[in-house]
Amino acid sequence: MRLAVIGAGAVGSSVVELASDYGHTVTAYADSRSATVDADGIDVAAAVERKQTDGLIGDEDPADAVGGPYDVLVEATPTTLGDAQPGFGHVETALQRDRHVVLANKGPVAERYADVWELERDSAGTVLFEATVGGAMPVLSTIDDFDPEHITAVRGVLNGTANFILSRMSAEGLGYEHVLAEAQDLGVAEADPTFDVDGTDAALKGVIVANVLSDDDTEYALEDADVEGIQDIEGSALELAAEDGRTVRLIAEVVTGEVRVGPRLVPEHAPLAPTGTRNIVQLETEHAGRLNISGRGAGGPETASAVLADVGRLPEL
Amino acid sequence: MSDSTDEVRSYTVRLELVDEPGALLNALEPIASNGGNLLSIFHERGNLTPRGHIPVEVDLEATPERFEGIVEALRGAGINVIQAGAERYSEAITVVLSGHLINTDLSDTVSRIQDATNATVTDLSLSAPEGTEDASSARIRLATEQDAAESVIDTVREVAGEKDLRVIEPLGTGGDP
Secondary structure, rough: OOEEEEEHHHHHHHHHHHHHHHHOEEEEOOOOOOOOOOOOOOOHHHHHHHHHHOOOOOEEEEEHOOOOOEEEEEEEOOOOOOOOHHHHHHHHHHHHHOOOOEEOOHHHHHHHHHHHHHHHHOOOOOEEEEHOOOOOOHHHHHHHHHHHHEEEEEEEEEHHHHHHHHHHHHOOOHHHHHHHHHHHHHHHOOOHHHHHHHOHHHHHHHOOOHHHHHOOOOOHHHEEEOOOOOOOOOOOHHHHHOOOOOOEEEEEEEEEOOEEEEEEEEEEEOOOOOOEEEEEEEEOOOEEEEEEEEOOOOHHHHHHHHHHHHHOOOOOO | OOOOOOOOEEEEEEEEOOOOHHHHHHHHHHHHHHOEEEEEEOOOOOOOOOOOOEEEEEEEEOOOOHHHHHHHHHHHHHOEEEEOOOOOEEEEEEEEEEEEEOOOHHHHHHHHHHHHOOOOEEEEEEEOOOOOOOEEEEEEEEEEEOOOOOHHHHHHHEEEHHHOOEEEOOOOOOOOO
16 A cells, blocks of 8 residues: 555654555655655655754655645644644545545544545545553454444553553552653653643543444534543552552543543452553453554554554455 | 241352452451351352452341341441342442542541442542542442432432532443443
8 A cells, every 4th residue: 555644743754654564555754844746755764864863855746745645644643623624634635535544643533523424425535542541452353343232332441651650659659740751751651741740631632532423413522521530549559558558540431422530449359450551451342352552553554554554454445 | 926026037149259368258257256156158150240349149147137237337348349248239339429529528528428328338439639629539339228229329319419519320221231
């Protein structure tokens, strides 16, 4: 497949670098300011190096990439809330041009699921978004394989930063601020970790799962989720939980059309109490009991591998 | 009258014991000393409750009044009674509350939760590392009837909300090891 990769952060750049490994050709690559387009395949090494040295990918306009030669548009720009722009616009253009879309950006499917679906219905292209939930873990494709109708609940730890903070606080008896600062030093938490610690990131993933599970055309968006974060959680709360063989994890839960994210008490050695940045998703199936999927929920190459797995699932245009 | 208080009846009590020498003996002592007549003990060694304790089923005879004293004495001795007679405390819910627990009257918080529901507080641990003036946390275990867990948690949330306390709720299902 010929790929147009929009977004040059950790995920976008990893997709560009790994694409040939999966037998694909990158024909366009853009960030918010510049682009490089070549129907025969761009010079990946040159584009990556130029982005690092002078901050530009190439001499062309980002719109040339979105409107350029490709079979699949990979949308890997930062997640935005509300109208989900500019990511949504890229999806719209690609679908109107009857091209496939693979999303790493959560915005369009978390905030405008019905709009995306409507565009897809009128297009020869298909939209896939495995990478939006659980990074490298095959969560959405497993739900699809089992058929959403036979999944009764989905619960999981879907934010590695929050999980790192809670598991460190629990293991070391340290306070929230201390562990957050440590996480930032280690690069586990971003300089502005708001969306990770206030539950927004996990909630967006929960909302996407709710949209996939919805069997009556009910559309979910962030405002439909009940969200509580882990900011300023008391060390003494974790200590008391530990005394009783339990711990606290930021759990995203999707059951009977309700999306809920918040710190919850779970048994210390339960599957839903991973340590460090590890993520896990537990599917409650109608006929096959519980299914646990765990792995790396974030990271450039990890998320890019989910993007490329989606590309591999797409039919020829 | 069949519900006369001095009529001896048989009861089944389900207990959870910690796996320690003497735990069973400690559990039986309050039954004998409060006038219960032990009929049988079914000690399910090797079988563990979700909390890692050993379930024990005790059949005994006592008058309803004495039976109440036995259950109270068992709980007083720190033994977790999951079922006493027909009344079934089949759900144990643990929540952690954080915030200004002392300043907002912890015992009032607990009694309001108990009064508004059919739940009984069977265990309470408090941690106030910064002293009573600062934020502290409490772990509360509530025993309630089957299917009542949801409404008990709603009440906890409501009382905590009024007092500006943070509630960390248990994950209903899916958290089992």
